[in-house]
Amino acid sequence: MAWTAGFTIEEIQDRAKKLLPPSIGAKVDEGPEPELLILTLSYGTEVVLQGAIHKMIAIPLQTDAFIEVVRKRTLEQLEKTIGEFKRNQVERMIADLGAEEYLRQKYCDSNLIYKVPRWFEIERVPGMKIRTNLDHYYLQRVRESVPHFQSFWEFIVNNEASHVNQAALLEYSHGLMIRLAQALLSADLIRELESKNHDNDVLFLENYHLTHLISMIKSIGDSLAWLTKSYYNLGGDPRQTDLLRDGFLRKICSVDGHLFESLVRSNDLIACLRLREFRNIIQHDHALHIMPILFSQSGETRVMVPVNPSNGAFGKFDFNTLLRVQDKASIASFGVKMEIVRIGDLNTPGYEKLGYFSDANLRAICHLADMIFERLGLLLRRRLVGHVTHYFPKAGVAVVSLEGDLSVGSSIIIEGETTLLELKVESIRAANDLAVQSASAGEEVAIKTTSRARAHDAVYAI
Numbered sequence: 001m002a003w004t005a006g007f008t009i010e011e012i013q014d015r016a017k018k019l020l021p022p023s024i025g026a027k028v029d030e031g032p033e034p035e036l037l038i039l040t041l042s043y044g045t046e047v048v049l050q051g052a053i054h055k056m057i058a059i060p061l062q063t064d065a066f067i068e069v070v071r072k073r074t075l076e077q078l079e080k081t082i083g084e085f086k087r088n089q090v091e092r093m094i095a096d097l098g099a100e101e102y103l104r105q106k107y108c109d110s111n112l113i114y115k116v117p118r119w120f121e122i123e124r125v126p127g128m129k130i131r132t133n134l135d136h137y138y139l140q141r142v143r144e145s146v147p148h149f150q151s152f153w154e155f156i157v158n159n160e161a162s163h164v165n166q167a168a169l170l171e172y173s174h175g176l177m178i179r180l181a182q183a184l185l186s187a188d189l190i191r192e193l194e195s196k197n198h199d200n201d202v203l204f205l206e207n208y209h210l211t212h213l214i215s216m217i218k219s220i221g222d223s224l225a226w227l228t229k230s231y232y233n234l235g236g237d238p239r240q241t242d243l244l245r246d247g248f249l250r251k252i253c254s255v256d257g258h259l260f261e262s263l264v265r266s267n268d269l270i271a272c273l274r275l276r277e278f279r280n281i282i283q284h285d286h287a288l289h290i291m292p293i294l295f296s297q298s299g300e301t302r303v304m305v306p307v308n309p310s311n312g313a314f315g316k317f318d319f320n321t322l323l324r325v326q327d328k329a330s331i332a333s334f335g336v337k338m339e340i341v342r343i344g345d346l347n348t349p350g351y352e353k354l355g356y357f358s359d360a361n362l363r364a365i366c367h368l369a370d371m372i373f374e375r376l377g378l379l380l381r382r383r384l385v386g387h388v389t390h391y392f393p394k395a396g397v398a399v400v401s402l403e404g405d406l407s408v409g410s411s412i413i414i415e416g417e418t419t420l421l422e423l424k425v426e427s428i429r430a431a432n433d434l435a436v437q438s439a440s441a442g443e444e445v446a447i448k449t450t451s452r453a454r455a456h457d458a459v460y461a462i
Contacts, residue, residue, distance in 0.1 A: 012053065013028040028040075037052070038052060038053075151373075156380075168226075183216035194353075215283070231376050263371065268368045272364060378462070385461045386459045391449075393452060399445070400446075401444050409424065418454065419457045423449060427448060429446040
């Protein structure tokens with residue numbers, strides 16, 4: 001079998017994919033010359049890089065040691081090519097996110113303690129590490145965690161929105177982006193620390209990053225509340241601007257019932273309410289929550305968080321303990337305790353693994369953020385083109401009185417008190433029942449819908 005510097009073409013392609021983020025595709029093909037392969041990286045349908053990889057053909061005299069050497073060289077070629085690509089993509093990613101000014105101020109300031117670029121290594125393939133910019137990495141993670149943030153951010157940054165509070169929308173969404181990146185960093189460090197031996201130093205760091213994560217999630221929730229308030233021009237006491245307050249949710253309901261329903265039907269607000277209890281105990285009562293639990297039969301130690309926020313912090317536990325050990329000389333002695341319990345499996349009633357706890361709460365706030373960015377981004381892009389006057393359920397046809405232009409192929413939203421449809425206009429029929437490609441304000445037309453519409457529903461073009 002032909003091999004390429006110790007690898008088959010398929011192996012090189014698989015290795016390249018593991019070194020790249022999921023959004024970048026990789027393909028390896030035979031090159032124009034016998035000794036070359038072509039590595040092609042793409043973002044969607046756009047080719048973003050093509051690079052050459054030298055290849056060798058196996059012959060019987062080559063030893064295992066020789067093959068190992070050229071395998072190593074191939075890995076070095078991949079690492080170098082993809083590393084250069086990622087560094088070049090930093091500027092592109094920064095431009096996509098509209099964060100040039102933020103990073104320019106961060107890196108060009110004379111205060112080198114806080115303003116120098118930060119780098120770290122990612123091991124995507126065992127034995128291979130790539131060096132990447134920390135800010136770039138977490139900006140990309142923000143985009144992956146809150147998919148609808150990107151389109152909302154671009155729309156605001158590119159001045160495509162004509163909102164009276166556009167500057168405030170930009171400020172709050174930018175603040176949310178930075179805080180979410182910090183929360184993602186803390187969650188990653190918590191998962192990394194879980195694999196360490198849980199001495200008092202590690203427990204202190206785990207608790208520190210848990211506290212920081214909870215604080216960042218609270219700040220993200222505040223940014224979401226102010227973003228929503230700014231978009232809908234909601235008045236009232238600034239101290240009441242909180243997604244977890246009934247009064248603020250009622251204000252959202254009065255201006256956007258669909259967003260209100262999306263928020264209250266999800267379990268994410270409940271998760272945030274519970275997290276607020278943790279925050280109050282940690283930041284106001286200065287009590288540590290996490291504790292290493294030694295499972296008496298397996299001998300495994302896991303760091304756990306109580307489901308009930310007050311448990312563990314004040315010496316209350318949901319299970320009978322066999323032995324409690326506390327190191328009073330340690331900084332962790334004020335709350336971290338070792339509990340040895342008589343249980344035979346890894347399920348501890350009333351407690352969750354620290355990593356699961358942090359990931360679950362981070363997912364909850366990311367989902368809330370994504371719902372809000374999706375809704376507000378949709379509203380920013382819409383333009384009123386008319387209202388529904390009649391609906392024929394058997395034919396699935398809505399009659400629309402136009403107040404603006406509408407064309408076949410346009411994306412529209414039909415919205416009312418109990419209606420929310422998003423569809424593409426496949427056909428338009430004029431008053432004489434003739435099919436037309438477009439219609440103008442003042443005309444009455446019929447369009448097919450994917451679900452029921454109602455009289456007085458507004459029709460928006462996106």
